[in-house]
């Protein structure tokens with residue numbers, strides 16, 4: 325199946341929550357060592373929830389779209405829930421099948437988010 | 445047409461190419477011709493036995509085939525004796541072995557020179573050894589033209605410089621270094637020269653004497669041989685003098701509980717049961733290449749490279765990296781496409797059955813210098829065709845249409 329679905333392209337071209345939050349509670353950088361891509365997530369937490377989350381950094385269409393979709397998904401979510409994001413969640417959001425190499429691209433934002441929230 | 449080879453008939457030798465793939469990832473690994481696959485199967489099917497051990501005929505047949513490859517490799521790289529040919533699992537293993545062997549001679553504050561365009565496998569082993577021996581790494585950088593100037597080497601050499609380890613040809617740009625000029629300078633100062641020929645050996649005749657290499661490494665799988673087999677050439681006096689770094693079966697002469705003495709070369713540096721099938725396959729691959737002719741292979745690839753080079757240079761929104769001097773390079777081009785990530789370029793090419801590599805190509809320091817996290821790399825071998833290049837260039841356009 326073609327991985328460049330319209331929705332993915334839309335998130336890639338117009339990423340949601342692109343940038344950095346003001347006075348962040350957490351900043352988390354995550355690197356994909358196979359391609360050198362880096363995503364930086366910043367979070368504002370309040371009342372046990374993810375009040376705000378934004379991201380910057382270079383990446384391919386898959387990692388950018390995944391980051392964009394995930395930030396939409398977890399905004400307003402309980403931290404206890406958001407920190408339990410799994411690879412399946414991002415695959416569901418993207419709605420495509422990925423080989424092992426491209427899967428790493430999709431998982432980059434998942435790792436950033438779960439690491440950032442791990443001890444919150 | 446002064447085409448020395450017919451790629452169409454050569455393609456028939458490679459079962460995988462019949463799938464219709466436009467295989468442009470040859471710097472990563474080449475394809476295997478049927479004769480190599482058959483040689484491996486023949487060993488496992490008809491004379492599967494360990495080497496140098498059994499007194500029975502199959503073991504002797506296996507030992508003969510194994511040692512015949514050693515002779516083929518000796519001739520392939522112009523070594524003076526089969527004692528100088530050590531089989532390894534590949535270039536990475538060879539370079540680690542070279543570093544460990546030569547590390548024995550290093551004293552605190554001694555210096556090892558490597559270039560700034562090395563594959564990680566000709567950098568990290570030296571980092572490890574330098575740390576171990578409290579030695580120092582010194583970096584031979586490129587000039588503005590992105591080429592290595594032998595005079596730069598001269599300026600780096602001190603009384604402490606003991607080793608120069610350089611690639612023959614860059615796996616990122618296909619740039620071939622002036623190895624002979626570099627080794628001549630190094631030898632003026634009794635510096636030992638190690639050459640990473642992983643990309644050089646598949647593409648042109650390699651001769652360790654002409655290059656002035658005291659040690660030289662290459663892999664089987666990049667020159668039509670199997671994976672998991674490679675070679676470390678070492679100048680005989682050097683291999684004789686240095687202690688083995690791996691111990692075990694086959695490499696010993698006499699063993700007592702307290703100590704051992706070593707077997708003669710090359711066994712001294714080749715412990716344990718080797719990759720017998722791999723070595724036999726490598727021998728077949730070398731013969732296959734020699735039948736075509738290394739000069740003919742070089743000429744064919746260079747002719748195709750003209751097309752690739754011009755196609756990439758004239759493609760809009762495409763930037764290539766490395767020396768601008770076309771004549772200094774061959775077979776490989778690394779590029780970025782404005783607005784399209786290298787992974788996306790490769791994924792979209794994959795949809796058109798074009799296989800390329802995307803990433804840092806195991807040369808992160810070089811990409812850091814260029815200020816890009818990743819590039820897309822296309823690399824040729826003699827069985828590629830103009831159609832492969834056209835498919836690449838069309839795929840790049842498709843990626844631009846989709847993502848920019």
Ligand SMILES: Cc1ncc(COP(=O)(O)O)c(C=O)c1O
Nearest residue numbers: 534535536563565615642643663
């Ligand atoms: C220049 C260079 N050196 C070393 C290597 C390592 O070779 P191997 O992975 O076969 O050990 C490669 C191949 O990836 C290479 O291109």
